[in-house]
Amino acid sequence: MSRLDSFIRRLQAQRACLDRAALLIADLPGPVLEFGLGNGRTFDHLRAILPHRDIFVFERAVAAHPDCIPPADRLILGDLRATLPAAHARFAASAVLAHLDIATGEAAASRALAASLAPLIAPLLRPGAVVVSEPPLAVPGWRALALPDGVEPGRYHLYRVAHAAE
Amino acid sequence: MSRLDSFIRRLQAQRACLDRAALLIADLPGPVLEFGLGNGRTFDHLRAILPHRDIFVFERAVAAHPDCIPPADRLILGDLRATLPAAHARFAASAVLAHLDIATGEAAASRALAASLAPLIAPLLRPGAVVVSEPPLAVPGWRALALPDGVEPGRYHLYRVAHAAE
Numbered sequence: 001m002s003r004l005d006s007f008i009r010r011l012q013a014q015r016a017c018l019d020r021a022a023l024l025i026a027d028l029p030g031p032v033l034e035f036g037l038g039n040g041r042t043f044d045h046l047r048a049i050l051p052h053r054d055i056f057v058f059e060r061a062v063a064a065h066p067d068c069i070p071p072a073d074r075l076i077l078g079d080l081r082a083t084l085p086a087a088h089a090r091f092a093a094s095a096v097l098a099h100l101d102i103a104t105g106e107a108a109a110s111r112a113l114a115a116s117l118a119p120l121i122a123p124l125l126r127p128g129a130v131v132v133s134e135p136p137l138a139v140p141g142w143r144a145l146a147l148p149d150g151v152e153p154g155r156y157h158l159y160r161v162a163h164a165a166e
Numbered sequence: 167m168s169r170l171d172s173f174i175r176r177l178q179a180q181r182a183c184l185d186r187a188a189l190l191i192a193d194l195p196g197p198v199l200e201f202g203l204g205n206g207r208t209f210d211h212l213r214a215i216l217p218h219r220d221i222f223v224f225e226r227a228v229a230a231h232p233d234c235i236p237p238a239d240r241l242i243l244g245d246l247r248a249t250l251p252a253a254h255a256r257f258a259a260s261a262v263l264a265h266l267d268i269a270t271g272e273a274a275a276s277r278a279l280a281a282s283l284a285p286l287i288a289p290l291l292r293p294g295a296v297v298v299s300e301p302p303l304a305v306p307g308w309r310a311l312a313l314p315d316g317v318e319p320g321r322y323h324l325y326r327v328a329h330a331a332e
Contacts, residue, residue, distance in 0.1 A: 003210040003211070003234060004177065004180070004181055004208055004210060014170070015171070041170040041173055044168045045170035048167075048168040049168075068169060
């Protein structure tokens with residue numbers, strides 16, 4: 001499989017997981033959190049499939065297509081290690097969906113970064129919230145969900161935040 | 167359609183056109199020319215589907231994944247407006263496939279750049295050669311080919327260089 005093949009499969013997996021997540025949270029209230037704006041493609045997809053949700057984007061420095069930049073009051077600029085702790089009060093256990101795409105091409109570094117960020121993201125999410133991520137995450141109380149049909153295990157990841165009783 | 171949807175379709179169209187081009191040139195000799203290395207994904211795809219061809223890559227400055235950088239003797243570094251005229255003697259009417267992906271996100275600028283480069287590329291190609299391009303190109307003697315099934319008109323472009331008698 002060429003890198004072009006692999007990249008297409010990764011994007012298809014990403015889209016399938018976002019679409020599945022949108023269905024899974026349909027009956028729950030709360031905003032959506034996008035970690036990393038990048039070129040804005042997944043933000044654009046999220047607002048297309050979740051037109052009635054507030055979507056907040058965390059990004060270090062905006063470099064997206066001009067059509068794909070969120071309004072200033074929904075853009076949280078800065079390093080996640082600083083902006084996530086500062087966002088705890090604002091989003092405390094309210095967010096219903098989080099998308100974390102920080103795969104950098106260097107698997108070990110991506111996993112280490114994700115592992116350091118996940119405990120900072122967890123307090124923002126409500127019970128029943130869905131997390132869509134690459135790389136994989138291991139957080140107490142987050143249960144891995146089956147992937148949509150056609151998505152190979154390991155290409156993208158879906159988790160559901162447990163309810164307190166679980 | 168979101169930008170994520172659109173991007174996936176573009177990559178699928180690109181791959182389908184490259185795969186089709188590889189079949190179309192199967193009975194013709196000659197090297198393959200890749201204009202723009204970028205991250206190296208399409209170069210990696212070309213060498214996967216054309217393992218017995220010499221593939222030469224023209225690139226201004228290499229920023230590809232380390233696994234996707236061609237050997238130094240097949241990498242032609244510099245601005246295409248300088249390296250293409252200099253390559254006429256080396257490739258004079260010998261290349262069998264050219265892939266030009268210079269869509270920059272700004273359609274008018276991409277088309278103007280492609281229009282200025284196409285006359286410099288044409289002398290490198292043999293009769294019967296196939297050109298895969300985005301944006302579209304208009305070159306005397308290049309005939310637009312039907313796109314593979316599933317590729318929407320305008321997403322990517324295929325041309326065949328006419329034989330002298332055509």
